[in-house]
Structures are given as C-alpha cells and as structure tokens.
Amino acid sequence: MLHVRKIKLVGIIIAICMLFTETRLSFASHAITIYDSSIIWEDVAARSQLLTTIPHWHSEAMLSLFDAYLNPERYQLSRKKEAKQYNAQFIHAFWGPLDNPFNKYARPGKVFVFISEPIAQAPPNLPVTEIFYMAPIIQNDADKNYYVFDNQQSQPMILADWIANIRAIHGNQKIIRINVCNSYGSLPTDSCAESTYQNEAASTLNQLRVSITAPPSAHRDIKEDWKLNLDRSTRLRTTVGTDVIYEKSISWDDVTSRNNLLNITTAWQNYKLIKEGFEKIRDLRYFNDESQANFMRRISWLYPDDGCWTRAAAVIKDFFGPFNNIASTLPRPAKIFAFGNLCANTPNSPGGRVSWWYHTAPVVRDAETSQSYVLDPSVNPNKPLTVEQWMADISSQSAACAYTDSYVSVFNICNGYGVGPYDSCAEPQQVSYATETYAMLGQSTYRYSERRRQVELGRDANLVLGNSPPWLN
Structure with a gap:
C-alpha cells in the first residue's frame, strides 16, 4: 500500500500546481x-x-x-x-x-x-x-x-x-x-x-514552492503497528525537529493532562449551536467538481480512508477564516490529533472499516458544560461526538474492527495553522494561513477518490454527492 500513498501525495502536489496554472491562463475558456x-x-x-x-x-x-x-x-x-x-x-x-x-x-x-x-x-x-x-x-x-x-x-x-x-x-x-x-x-x-473557489484560493498564494510537501498519509494497514509509519517517516521527523504536533502529544490515558489540554479548545456557546454548526459544515456544497461540470461538492466526508488533514483544514479555514476573524459569527475550532492503532467502522468502505495511524478533525468545547465535541462527519455524519466517544469510535474493536489491536496511544490539540503530525502547531516561521490553504487545495485528490468510491459501493455517485447524501436517508 505504500506506493499507493506516495502516488496520492504526488497527485495532491500536481493538483495544486494545476490550480496555479489554471489561474494564469489567458482566455483559455x-x-x-x-x-x-x-x-x-x-x-x-x-x-x-x-x-x-x-x-x-x-x-x-x-x-x-x-x-x-x-x-x-x-x-x-x-x-x-x-x-x-x-x-x-x-x-x-x-x-x-x-x-x-x-x-x-x-x-x-x-x-x-x-x-x-x-x-x-x-x-x-x-x-x-x-x-x-x-x-x-x-x-x-x-x-x-x-x-x-x-x-x-x-x-x-x-x-x-x-x-x-x-x-x-x-x-x-x-x-x-x-x-x-x-x-x-x-x-x-x-x-x-465560472471561476471556482479553488481558483480564488490559489490566487491568494505567492507561488508554489517545490519544497511544499503534503502531510503523510494517515492510512495504516490493519495488521501494521502504527509506529511503523513513524519509522517510515524518520527522515522527515528528524528534519522538522521536536516542536511539532506529534512530538508534543500526550498520553490519552493520562486523564489529568488530557483534561488540561482539552481546556484550551475553542469554546462555542452551547451544544445547540455546536450541533447546528456541525450540520452546516457537513452539508455545504461549495467546491467545483473537477471531473463533472456544473456539479458542486461538499468536503470529502464519504471517503474516510485518508485525507483527514485536508478535511480539517477545509472546515476551519473555509468556514471560519483566520484567527480573531471579525467577519465570522463564531471563533475558529481547534484541531484534535489522535495517534495509535486506529480503526473505525464505516459504511463508506467496501470492507466496512478504515484504519489509520493518525486521525485529525475540528474540535470545539461547549462553554456551558466544558464538554469537548469533535466535528467529524467522516466518522459520524449524524451529530457531533464527545471527544471520548470519538476516541472510542476511531479505536473500535467491534463489527468490522473486531479482533484488531485498536487503541489510541497519544493525542494533541492544536489551536494554530498546523495541519499534519510533523507541522508546528502555531510557530509563525513554520506555519501560516497559507499552510491551511495548501492543505484545503489538496481536497481535489480526495474528491476524485470519493466519487470513485461511491461507484465502487454501488451507489449513484451524483445522487449521494449531490442532494441525497446517506445521512438524509
């Protein structure tokens, strides 16, 4: 599977390059x-x-x-x-x-x-x-x-x-x-x-530097130990140093440290507002489909296999913008990162499950109860999950995930522009708003995979990617 993941990362970079080229074409249409x-x-x-x-x-x-x-x-x-x-x-x-x-x-x-x-x-x-x-x-x-x-x-x-x-x-x-x-x-x-949201995003970036690298694939073979993925990325890890999201993660089982970390999560007023926000994030179709004209797409919730970092970046950047955004009704969520032998049951995979070595999604805290909720329709499209339930769902040992050695080892919260395990969370010299923009543009590869997956599952792709997603049926 490693060669497939490498191809996917190359595809993301190519897709972003194409966006830069497209925004500079003269009267091609x-x-x-x-x-x-x-x-x-x-x-x-x-x-x-x-x-x-x-x-x-x-x-x-x-x-x-x-x-x-x-x-x-x-x-x-x-x-x-x-x-x-x-x-x-x-x-x-x-x-x-x-x-x-x-x-x-x-x-x-x-x-x-x-x-x-x-x-x-x-x-x-x-x-x-x-x-x-x-x-x-x-x-x-x-x-x-x-x-x-x-x-x-x-x-x-x-x-x-x-x-x-x-x-x-x-x-x-x-x-x-x-x-x-x-x-x-x-x-x-x-x-x-006819110009697209993706094109507008690309027009805000200075230029595409060849050094830009997508975060590592989150995919893990179900029989692999998650730490093998750390070993595969040793060169990258030694390059970025220790001031990064993964290296600063803490044990999920350390309840006191866990609660202290969750307390830095962005607060929204109450659960009602969190649930309404979750549904708006889940449902808005604002990306142009690269493979079908005049067809708008949501964030790639129906392809949970990989690309969690692009989904999280798209939610936070696109809906809430930069820090302290006075044009937004709500503050931007934080990102939660979980690391371990992760397995989630899902109807959106032929095998009924997906497995990762890390997973990330937006997270907010209920100001009334201090309960943290993860906004992750790729895991559960029906409602925001408490952070505890989300962790349980992505380390499941039931249904298709039965007999797997699934567990969450460490986790982190990032209130910054970092998008992947080896990003700094908020160091201005290393990450910026542009980091999330590049990550969001990487959604194009996963939109293609998401469409192909619906066909693989025997679904009408235009129907479920359009006005009749599975959570409405």
Whole structure:
C-alpha cells in the first residue's frame, strides 16, 4: 500500500500546481471574462445598473472591516506586496465560500478597473489592456455611496474619487473600463460566474514552492503497528525537529493532562449551536467538481480512508477564516490529533472499516458544560461526538474492527495553522494561513477518490454527492 500513498501525495502536489496554472491562463475558456463584460466608466446608465449588484454594509461594519483590511498581521495573515493579491486574500480569508453560513456580513464585491490606450494609440502587437486594478467594494447603507478598499489609503474611498485618483496617475486620455464580480473571479481573464473557489484560493498564494510537501498519509494497514509509519517517516521527523504536533502529544490515558489540554479548545456557546454548526459544515456544497461540470461538492466526508488533514483544514479555514476573524459569527475550532492503532467502522468502505495511524478533525468545547465535541462527519455524519466517544469510535474493536489491536496511544490539540503530525502547531516561521490553504487545495485528490468510491459501493455517485447524501436517508 505504500506506493499507493506516495502516488496520492504526488497527485495532491500536481493538483495544486494545476490550480496555479489554471489561474494564469489567458482566455483559455469560451466563457465571457471579467474584462470582456466590462463597461466604459463614462456610460452612466450601464454603470448604475452594474453598481446595483454590490453588497452593502452599515457604516460601523465598513470602518471596522477596513481597519482589519489594513492590518492583516493582527489576524496572522501575511502582508502581500502585490495589491491585487492583498485584496484577494482579504476577501477569501475573511469570508470563505459565497454561501458561508457563518458570515456576519455580506461578502464584498470585487471592482475591476482596466486602463488602456485609445485603440488608435495602442502599440502594435500588444493587448489593448495593459494595466488593471482589483479591490474590495461595498455600498454604505447610511449614505448609499460605493466605497473601495485601497491599502494605500487611510480610509475607504468613494468609488468616483478612487477612479479620479487612477486617472491622475495614468493620464486623462486613457480609456477606463470597470466591472464588478460578486463571485470568485480575481483576474481579467477569469469568468466571474465560472471561476471556482479553488481558483480564488490559489490566487491568494505567492507561488508554489517545490519544497511544499503534503502531510503523510494517515492510512495504516490493519495488521501494521502504527509506529511503523513513524519509522517510515524518520527522515522527515528528524528534519522538522521536536516542536511539532506529534512530538508534543500526550498520553490519552493520562486523564489529568488530557483534561488540561482539552481546556484550551475553542469554546462555542452551547451544544445547540455546536450541533447546528456541525450540520452546516457537513452539508455545504461549495467546491467545483473537477471531473463533472456544473456539479458542486461538499468536503470529502464519504471517503474516510485518508485525507483527514485536508478535511480539517477545509472546515476551519473555509468556514471560519483566520484567527480573531471579525467577519465570522463564531471563533475558529481547534484541531484534535489522535495517534495509535486506529480503526473505525464505516459504511463508506467496501470492507466496512478504515484504519489509520493518525486521525485529525475540528474540535470545539461547549462553554456551558466544558464538554469537548469533535466535528467529524467522516466518522459520524449524524451529530457531533464527545471527544471520548470519538476516541472510542476511531479505536473500535467491534463489527468490522473486531479482533484488531485498536487503541489510541497519544493525542494533541492544536489551536494554530498546523495541519499534519510533523507541522508546528502555531510557530509563525513554520506555519501560516497559507499552510491551511495548501492543505484545503489538496481536497481535489480526495474528491476524485470519493466519487470513485461511491461507484465502487454501488451507489449513484451524483445522487449521494449531490442532494441525497446517506445521512438524509
């Protein structure tokens, strides 16, 4: 099985590379692009119609979110040097997918401004559009003006004033075209309607470094001892040192230390809120299916064999964003990591079980009772599990997991951007918001495996991956 896992990790890196390539292709699709559908700024009627689509906020929200926009470090986000990437990161990080049920405010639009020479003056063999701007835009409920966020300014700018500034920089003779995208498109060559959440995520990253490595596969052959996987990754372990999630894990059987560690878990108000949040996380379809056009996918809950680290990263990053996110209704969950001879019974595997040497999922604490709950639909899609029940379920010795030497050895809680056993949990020089972004992009490989698995199980893949998942039947 080891060669299969290596292929899967290579596939994840290739998938991310493809996303980077796709976001930089020029007019490869026949879809109407953001530039193609742009309008001349001076066309007042068309401009008025275009601006009616812009989301609106109240003044207090606008000012507090502009302050957040100017200070990404406060939220443990990197300060992008390139303005368009800076702006894409702000929108993507704070709001996540379009229908994110945890958003406190509407996702801002993206205003695009294209600067070009008049056709007669354009140099031969060069595209007419040479320069473009992209920035967040909203309408203020109080004065009904449209405001642009520009990181070179100390306050939000009225759209007309922002355009006037651009004219002053580039000259009054230039042609100015504008467009607004209230979706994932981030480049002139993107289709606003057809660009994907995955593409938007990739556009926030500086570049793909060849040193990026996916966390190790969580899969364990049922007859193997979990520590063999540690031996296989000795080289990686000695490279990363001891300040990592696995090396700092503690015995699950040490009840006092266990409870002390669980107390650092992010708290949500009560169980009712935790259960509602669990169902929203489980059900939202926001990824474009890479193998079938116009088909939206959930996180890969129906392929429990591997990829737990991509699922956990997707939940926390996509739904809750960076630390202290003022645009979210709830604080981001922590991640729980369990290590040992793990075995879970599941109807989503031909053998009725899956086995791992580690497993991770989001975890929150009920503020009323101090009980910790794991949000893991791959193990139980019907409800959040108490941490004790989750540990029991992933070290089962019944049903298909009977006669297996299953147990949890050690565990850890990470309130940071680390996603795998050999990541630092929260050391800024080693992990960042981008770490979770890369991990989330790795979901593409597991979406493919999840679709193939449904066919293998004799299910109608489009049905169960679409509107009729198993937990609704």
